Amino acid sequence: MKKRPIIHFLLALAxxxxxxxxxxxxxxxxxxxxxxxxxxxxxxxxxxxPKKWALALNNAQNVQEDIGKGxxxxxxxxxxxxxxxxxxxxxxxxxxxxxxxxGIKVVACExxxxxxxLTKDDMxxxxxxxxSGVPEIMHKQQQGYAYIRP
Amino acid sequence: MKKRPIIHFLLALAxxxxxxxxxxxxxxxxxxxxxxxxxxxxxxxxxxxPKKWALALNNAQNVQEDIGKGxxxxxxxxxxxxxxxxxxxxxxxxxxxxxxxxGIKVVACExxxxxxxLTKDDMxxxxxxxxSGVPEIMHKQQQGYAYIRP
Amino acid sequence: MKKRPIIHFLLALAxxxxxxxxxxxxxxxxxxxxxxxxxxxxxxxxxxxPKKWALALNNAQNVQEDIGKGxxxxxxxxxxxxxxxxxxxxxxxxxxxxxxxxGIKVVACExxxxxxxLTKDDMxxxxxxxxSGVPEIMHKQQQGYAYIRP
Numbered sequence: 204m205k206k207r208p209i210i211h212f213l214l215a216l217a218x219x220x221x222x223x224x225x226x227x228x229x230x231x232x233x234x235x236x237x238x239x240x241x242x243x244x245x246x247x248x249x250x251x252x253p254k255k256w257a258l259a260l261n262n263a264q265n266v267q268e269d270i271g272k273g274x275x276x277x278x279x280x281x282x283x284x285x286x287x288x289x290x291x292x293x294x295x296x297x298x299x300x301x302x303x304x305x306g307i308k309v310v311a312c313e314x315x316x317x318x319x320x321l322t323k324d325d326m327x328x329x330x331x332x333x334x335s336g337v338p339e340i341m342h343k344q345q346q347g348y349a350y351i352r353p
Numbered sequence: 354m355k356k357r358p359i360i361h362f363l364l365a366l367a368x369x370x371x372x373x374x375x376x377x378x379x380x381x382x383x384x385x386x387x388x389x390x391x392x393x394x395x396x397x398x399x400x401x402x403p404k405k406w407a408l409a410l411n412n413a414q415n416v417q418e419d420i421g422k423g424x425x426x427x428x429x430x431x432x433x434x435x436x437x438x439x440x441x442x443x444x445x446x447x448x449x450x451x452x453x454x455x456g457i458k459v460v461a462c463e464x465x466x467x468x469x470x471l472t473k474d475d476m477x478x479x480x481x482x483x484x485s486g487v488p489e490i491m492h493k494q495q496q497g498y499a500y501i502r503p
Numbered sequence: 504m505k506k507r508p509i510i511h512f513l514l515a516l517a518x519x520x521x522x523x524x525x526x527x528x529x530x531x532x533x534x535x536x537x538x539x540x541x542x543x544x545x546x547x548x549x550x551x552x553p554k555k556w557a558l559a560l561n562n563a564q565n566v567q568e569d570i571g572k573g574x575x576x577x578x579x580x581x582x583x584x585x586x587x588x589x590x591x592x593x594x595x596x597x598x599x600x601x602x603x604x605x606g607i608k609v610v611a612c613e614x615x616x617x618x619x620x621l622t623k624d625d626m627x628x629x630x631x632x633x634x635s636g637v638p639e640i641m642h643k644q645q646q647g648y649a650y651i652r653p
Binding site for chain 1: 392396404408411412415416417419420497499500501502503
C-alpha cells in the first residue's frame with residue numbers, strides 16, 4: 204500500500220514521458236530496503252490468565268531480541284478478560300513497565316475499563332489508551348502489522 | 354490487490370501514450386477513499402467455552418458500535434470445538450440471532466457438523482454455511498479481512 | 504509484493520517506449536493465475552494442551568483436503584507452552600509425523616528448546632527449526648501467509 208504513491212508518481216512520469224532522475228531511483232531503492240527490514244507486530248491479550256500474560260510479554264521480548272529493538276514496532280493490546288494484565292495490582296506489573304521502558308507500546312481498552320468500572324487511576328503508569336481494543340487490532344493489521352495471539 | 358487492474362489499465366494507457374481522462378482520475382480518487390474507510394474483520398470461534406462465545410459476540414458488537422454498522426463487514430466463523438455456539442441449544446443463541454439481524458455474517462463449518470453428526474435442523478436459523486471453517490478464514494484474510502481470535 | 508519487479512519492468516518498458524512482447528503478456532497472465540490459486544497458511548501452536556494439538560493437526564489436514572495438497576503451503580509453528588507437541592513423547596507424535604510426510608512443514612522454536620533444556624535428540628524426527636517461533640510467524644504473515652491460531 205505504501206508504495207502506491209510512488210507507483211502513481213512513476214506512472215505520471217511515464218505518462219508525461221519524463222525520465223526518472225537518478226536520485227529518485229536511488230531513494231526508491233533505499234525505501235525498498237527500509238520497508239523490507241522494518242517489522243511490526245500487534246500482540247493480543249484477551250485471556251484472564253497470568254500465564255498467558257507472561258507468555259505475551261516473553262513473546263514481545265523475544266521479538267525485540269531476535270529482530271533488534273530498533274527494527275521492530277511492537278504493540279500489546281489488552282482488552283476484555285485480558286485487561287487486568289494492566290491493572291496496578293497486575294502480577295506481571297513490573298514486566299509491563301519494563302516492556303514500556305524498552306520501547307514496546309502497551310495499550311488498554313477504555314471500553315473494557317468502563318464496563319468493569321476502572322479508571323486510569325487503577326491502571327499501571329505510562330500505558331496508551333484506545334477507545335476500543337478490537338478496532339485497534341484491526342487497524343494495526345490494516346497497517347501491515349503481523350498479528351500474534353499468544 | 355484490488356488496484357492491480359487499474360494499474361494495468363494505467364500501464365496500458367502509458368504504453369499507448371494515452372492521457373488519463375479526468376473522469377478516470379476522479380474515480381481512482383473515490384475508489385481510494387472507499388477502500389480506506391471500509392473495514393473488514395473475521396472473528397474465529399474454535400473454543401468450546403461459552404465465555405469465549407460471549408466475548409466473540411461482544412467483540413463483534415463493539416466493532417459495529419465503534420466503526421459504524423455501515424462501515425464494516427464482520428464475519429464470525431465457528432468450527433471444531435467452537436461449533437456448538439451455533440446449535441439450537443446454544444446458551445448465547447439469542448445473541449447470535451441478534452448479531453445476524455444486525456448485519457453480522459455468522460458461518461458454520463459443515464465439516465465439523467458432519468463429524469459431530471449435526472444437520473442444519475440442529476442449528477440456529479439464518480446461519481451461513483461453508484464446507485470447511487479454516488479455509489474460509491484463510492480466504493477472508495486473503496481478501497483483506499483482519500483476523501481476531503478472541 | 505511479488506508483482507513489484509514485474510511492475511517495475513513494465514514501467515521500464517513504458518519509460519523507454521517499448522511494447523510488451525506477447526510472450527511476456529502471456530506469462531504475466533499465467534503468473535496471475537498461479538498467485539490467485541496458491542494459498543499459504545501458518546498455524547500457531549502455543550498451548551500446552553493435547554486437545555489443541557489435535558485441533559491444529561485436524562485444521563492442517565482439512566486445509567489440505569479442502570484446497571488440495573498441491574495448492575497450499577502449510578506451516579505449523581510450535582513455541583512456548585506448545586512446544587511439547589513436537590517432543591519424542593508427544594501424544595500426537597504419530598500424527599505430526601504423518602503431517603510432515605504429507606508435505607506440511609512443522610517447525611520447532613529453538614529459543615523455547617533452550618529455555619526448557621531440550622535438544623534435537625529430544626524431538627521428533629524431520630522437524631524444521633527456527634531460532635525463535637514468533638518472529639517466524641511474523642515473517643510468514645509478511646510473506647502473505649494467512650494466520651490460524653486454533
